Amino acid sequence: MSLAAPMTATLLLIDPSAIRSRRLIKAVARDPRFTLMAHCKTFADAYNLTESRKPAVVAIAAELVSNRGFPMYNALLDALDSTSVIMCTTNADTARFRTLGQTFELPDSSRIEAMLDDLAARSARFGFQQVGKRNTANSRLAVIGASTGGVEALTAVLSHFPADCPPTLVVQHIGHDFVSGFARRLDRLCAAKVVEASDGARIEPGHVYVAPGLPAHLTLSTTGLSCQLDPAPSQSGHRPSVDALFNSVERLGDRVVAALLTGMGQDGAKGLLRIRNAGGHTIAQDRDTCVVYGMPRVAQDIGAVIQQLPLNRIGPALIEAAGLPEKGRVT
Incomplete structure (x- = not known):
């Protein structure tokens, strides 16, 4: 990098x-x-x-x-x-x-x-020497899933991300009408650029792509260079589904860092296990800091979790696993 x-x-x-x-x-x-x-x-x-x-x-x-x-x-x-x-x-x-x-x-x-x-x-x-951008194809990719309690949890995690954070894809279970406002709020509070994902949007370092307010799954394209919106049926009871996102990045192996945050049910647990088995680094929020200890608990029970951490340590842990120094929290 x-x-x-x-x-x-x-x-x-x-x-x-x-x-x-x-x-x-x-x-x-x-x-x-x-x-x-x-x-x-x-x-x-x-x-x-x-x-x-x-x-x-x-x-x-x-x-x-x-x-x-x-x-x-x-x-x-x-x-x-x-x-x-x-x-x-x-x-x-x-x-x-x-x-x-x-x-x-x-x-x-x-x-x-x-x-x-x-x-x-x-x-x-x-008349100046060009400085190249990071090669996205060789960068680590971060993926995050959350449900109940995730709005504030994601704000806490992403506030630790520097402006040159790894490209990050996020699925938050939230009413479709609230996604745009949620993404704008995160963008104001975070050093990274936070946007609603669009079909075919190029994935770049320094950007966080939130699953949009559409009945579609946010996944990684087959090229690994862009977002893809998939209108396939619900997975694990949700569309967008955390499992759908996590399953789509499994093929990247150890280039993936993933976190599963607070939420009811089990969406994302099996996908997190697939990421771990493929060589990726997996993190789950601990019981004490979850609003609902559901999705992270299932992930822990099935052996999908490498690190189980309190909320305030997840952002720095993701950045460390991606190979970047944390550059200070934005408040």
């Missing part, structure tokens, strides 16, 4: 939009190829910083081109051969920005990571 090179590209963001800025800042923080130098809302704030520190890349909100401070700032950029410019715009008509450098249309937040990938791929043109 080592990075390809120690150098990153410094990026200066100039954008008055708080919402768009937060999205980009969060994406840059998760990407080892870039370092955010600063976020400025105006050209006046950015001018001296750009002149003194010469960022490798300047990202400018397209609507600022009409700002009266732009001509002076653009003249500074023209004088800095080592600095490249990208325009972040929601306007499909970007022809008038072409002379300023690369232009990236961002109609929604999903385009931000595509923009960063494109930017890194053009590293030679931008």
Whole structure:
């Protein structure tokens, strides 16, 4: 999981939009190829910083081109051969920005990571040494299942995950209408990016994918590189089912770390056993910290559990088993 090179590209963001800025800042923080130098809302704030520190890349909100401070700032950029410019715009008509450098249309937040990938791929043109992302195909994968009491249990576990955590797939038994709000809450509270899983979504380090509010199982695709939503019948009385998720990752062997948290019934217990038998590392929540000691108890009884731990130790244990240092709890 080592990075390809120690150098990153410094990026200066100039954008008055708080919402768009937060999205980009969060994406840059998760990407080892870039370092955010600063976020400025105006050209006046950015001018001296750009002149003194010469960022490798300047990202400018397209609507600022009409700002009266732009001509002076653009003249500074023209004088800095080592600095490249990208325009972040929601306007499909970007022809008038072409002379300023690369232009990236961002109609929604999903385009931000595509923009960063494109930017890194053009590293030679931008004059910095590219730092590669982790190879997902060779990374550990974390899977977590929970039911009754799992909303707070998952919050506690994922609060220990660093921004570059292993890609993580989660099944929580919860009413379908509540999934979106639950995922957004986790995303606000955690350093990692937490999203509802979508069919075909590429699995990346630093991301947690929660089974969406659909009557479908969240599973790992046959390539091992993306999420798959399977509309097959219920397993262990549930859809999505923890067993369905766990069974789909069994083939990865010792590249899997799995945790089964509080919950009624037995969903996930047999799948956890299959993961253990295949060489994966398995963890279950202990009796004293479970709201309902059902699923973890069955897993313990059938020999599926390598570590049985209190809730506050499960997050760090998953990160340790995945081979990453814990980088502090987000509160």
